[in-house]
Amino acid sequence: MSSFLPPDAEDALVALGQRLRERRLARNERQAVLASRLRISVPTLRAMERGEPTTQIGYWVTVLWMMDRLGELDPLFSSRQDLFAEARRRHEAQGRIRRRARRIRS
Secondary structure, eight states: OOSSSOHHHHHHHHHHHHHHHHHHHHTTOOHHHHHHHHTSOHHHHHHHHHTOTTSOHHHHHHHHHHTTOGGGGTTTTOTTOOHHHHHHHHHHHHHHHHHHHHHHHO
């Protein structure tokens, strides 16, 4: 799909889009109807359902609001957890694993 996202992030967006599509289909709602309710175009909704990374985050927040799940954003960037430190820790751990694997192969 896109080369600027890490594979895990890309997979998460695709899964999110699939869940949005499944929810819409479970409600027997056409794309045109949901797009109208979200005040977005049908092509934008299609992009969201495909997990396109260029979709504006505001559209996703609107979907969460519409599903009464806006509160699920609260833990993000909360003062209790440092997401950047966690990402750095994971990145460093992956680097150690790769270095270890290279040494084993050598």
